[in-house]
Amino acid sequence: MHSILSTRTARGLLAASTLALLPQATLSIAILVHAARLTGSVAAAGLVSGAYAAALGLAGPAIGRIADRRGQTGVLVVSTATATALLVTIALLPAGTGVAVLAILAAGVGVATPPVAACMRAALPGALADAGDLRTAIALQATLAELAWITGPPVTLGVAAAVSTRAAILTAAAGILAGTAAFARQPASRSWRPLSGERRRRGGAMRAPGMRTLVAVLLAVGIVFGAVEVGIATGQGGAAGPLLGLWGAGSLVGGAAATRFGGGARTTSGLAGVLAVLALGHLALALVSGSTVGLGLVLLTAGAAIAPTYATVYAMVDDVAPAGAVTEASAWLATAVAVGAALGSAAGGAVIGNAGPVAAFGLAGLAGGLAVAVAIARGDTLVACSAQTPPPRSPTPSVSAPALG
Numbered sequence: 001m002h003s004i005l006s007t008r009t010a011r012g013l014l015a016a017s018t019l020a021l022l023p024q025a026t027l028s029i030a031i032l033v034h035a036a037r038l039t040g041s042v043a044a045a046g047l048v049s050g051a052y053a054a055a056l057g058l059a060g061p062a063i064g065r066i067a068d069r070r071g072q073t074g075v076l077v078v079s080t081a082t083a084t085a086l087l088v089t090i091a092l093l094p095a096g097t098g099v100a101v102l103a104i105l106a107a108g109v110g111v112a113t114p115p116v117a118a119c120m121r122a123a124l125p126g127a128l129a130d131a132g133d134l135r136t137a138i139a140l141q142a143t144l145a146e147l148a149w150i151t152g153p154p155v156t157l158g159v160a161a162a163v164s165t166r167a168a169i170l171t172a173a174a175g176i177l178a179g180t181a182a183f184a185r186q187p188a189s190r191s192w193r194p195l196s197g198e199r200r201r202r203g204g205a206m207r208a209p210g211m212r213t214l215v216a217v218l219l220a221v222g223i224v225f226g227a228v229e230v231g232i233a234t235g236q237g238g239a240a241g242p243l244l245g246l247w248g249a250g251s252l253v254g255g256a257a258a259t260r261f262g263g264g265a266r267t268t269s270g271l272a273g274v275l276a277v278l279a280l281g282h283l284a285l286a287l288v289s290g291s292t293v294g295l296g297l298v299l300l301t302a303g304a305a306i307a308p309t310y311a312t313v314y315a316m317v318d319d320v321a322p323a324g325a326v327t328e329a330s331a332w333l334a335t336a337v338a339v340g341a342a343l344g345s346a347a348g349g350a351v352i353g354n355a356g357p358v359a360a361f362g363l364a365g366l367a368g369g370l371a372v373a374v375a376i377a378r379g380d381t382l383v384a385c386s387a388q389t390p391p392p393r394s395p396t397p398s399v400s401a402p403a404l405g
Contacts, residue, residue, distance in 0.1 A: 007128065013183075017183055019179040021145055027113070028052060029157065039102070061335055067115060072327075076184040079180075121141075142258070142307045194324055209378075210321075213375070226340065250301060264315055274309050279369050282302045284298050
């Protein structure tokens, strides 16, 4: 890890991406609480927040494909300007604004949210002085991203409570503008270019069998997350927030460990093993569902598999994605998690209505088992592509220059 942090370009890229992802982590909850204030209905606010999440997931791969073809800077500038303008518009709306208007604007924010995470993944190989550090760098980035997702929502709720929900939205808008600008200014992002001479074929990143495998795996992983979140949120009352915080803290610890030991798993069997730990850890929540302390301990332990899972999957992208499609491929993985989480929340809510929160944890374990099964059954699609696509690197040699001094 020292060689990564001693490289100025890599250090700057990692720091700027974390800064840029922090306000993105606040958008869903900021839109939710502000819509609730404007409409006076939590149910209506849920629809507005759902419109944002759906648009974010559906538009991500298309925006990623544009970045793969046109470069990152233009996409980041246009998306940042659009998202910022839409967020300011939402913040200035008066009380009583219709749900349809709010949902349309929120969906616009989802479409325009800058694809920082996907651009980061594409630019990262070119920022490293040693290509062998890529897995460790991906694990480090996953850990830093987890820190952003842990920190962001409480900050948003704090601003909303101390000042106003309008202030929370405006704070998110300012963060999007400043954070993405900082990322777009990084040499690794500015100098990143699509692979020249690459023949474009239909189907994009998803034409690769290995990509379909990774997307299916993360779809199931997303169901795990959605089911656990709704199980904790509906069954633990005021303890839900701290419990979910412990869950995120566990992921942070797991990511730090993965970074320390060279990144996530390196083989298909290793991926299946990490997924098995993820599945069993979250299934164990069903055994302690009656104890808040027990849930906290198990969430902390089970969460430790989250960041290593991400690190393992994202490290496989270079091997399985078609050449020149890494940004789109990374966006597809994010979409898979988002869609899976929405499915897990919906299915978890349904089973909770019939059998209580413990059923949601059982659903999470089942979905985790499905992820393991997919990784094993389709493991050959990950191995077969491993030597076909070299990691895309920036054509600018100075990008990977070590820091001076």
